[in-house]
Amino acid sequence: MLTAEKNRLITETGPGTPCGALMRRYWQPAALAEELDTPRPVKRVRLLGEDLVLFRDPSGRHGLLHRHCAHRGADLAFARCEDGGLRCPFHGWLYDASGACLEQPAEPAGSTFHLKVRQPSYPCIERAGIVWAYLGSGEPPPFPAFDCFVAPGSHVFAFKGLWSCNWLQALEVGIDPSHASFLHRFFQDEDPSDAAYGRQFRAATIGADIPMTRLMREVPNPRLESEETPYGLRITTLRPINDQVIHLRVTNMLFPHAFVIPLSREMTITQFHVPIDDTHCYWYAIFTSFGAPVDKATMRAQRLETHTLPDYAPLANRDNDWGFNAGEQADATYTGMGMDINVHDQWAVESPGAIADRTKEHLGYSDRIIIAARRMIFRAIDDVAAGGDPPGTIGAEAMRGPATIDAVGPADDWERYWQDQETARRRAAPWMLETA
């Protein structure tokens, strides 16, 4: 439970807020690279409560500018994309990707007034199919060497989706190991709809011919541990099966708003939850394969069946009860909301309301990872306010992995077992860096 004041402190990320100052110390996902694959590569973007316009110039460089023209405030989302930059249709001022004003054609010939004008802009960088932006002041931190960023482009697939809620409750579902025993429960192990997203989640776990969903269903109250690391939190979930064997799952929180989990033996998912404003966020998921190249066309087509463009808004939402069906809830799924685990998570994050009222919650043992994450976020907010550096910003280029696993192994030696499995997986994917 939090006081109303602390709930505001940890959820509000607009300009001038303490948590907004924390968020502005990190690279933030601003758009999928594919969103600019259009004849006019210009896209309006709302990020951390700021209205911006993203574009790609003919050399492939991205610019993220304030929406309102530095001249007299016209909206640059309607700018002409020409002559290597964005040209405001009002009086023809031309800006490049860095916000420099290159031309002011209505001024007298020879005028140097354009040298005195800058359109506020933020640096951008493209990685893993996503355009990232740095909204802070000063130098951006180096980009971390996480698996999803060092894998070749053929082995990563990125997608996004809109959730109508605050960023924190989105994160708090993703890092919650307890919910998987319930929210994503299927009453049959075999999935009748072959194409359903999350089918991989019902794959056999390492070391046993048992789907991980069944293991989670049969042991609903796991032991939970977390450990602070340079990148965030390492989360260990232990489900004893009998005296000899244990189901172990290692997942991670990447500070401040992402998680990394194993989706199958070969695939991990790294998912960021970036505030659009205080009542909306985008999830950006990067699927990373340690095995064969990913089939991007199929994965994209699957996700586009459940989302509408250009906003990547989900078809299942509050207005249609997230597709709830009482008959299905009685005998097929725990939620009654279909086989798509992303819809289950969406209901869990959106149904508490746009900003969850944490003054009324009751946290137990099963919420200890949430408590650990909040503690870290509050501490980082204080550190940034005091002029310090938050987790994962200093030495980011040295941060690797992080390690994940879903396996059944020996109860008395599970730590060494999962580290051996992790090492073997990395050796089989030579581009992956060994974790420290």
Ligand code: FES
């Ligand atoms: S308002 Fe943009 S050029 Fe005048």
Ligand SMILES: [Fe+2]
């Ligand atoms: Fe989930």
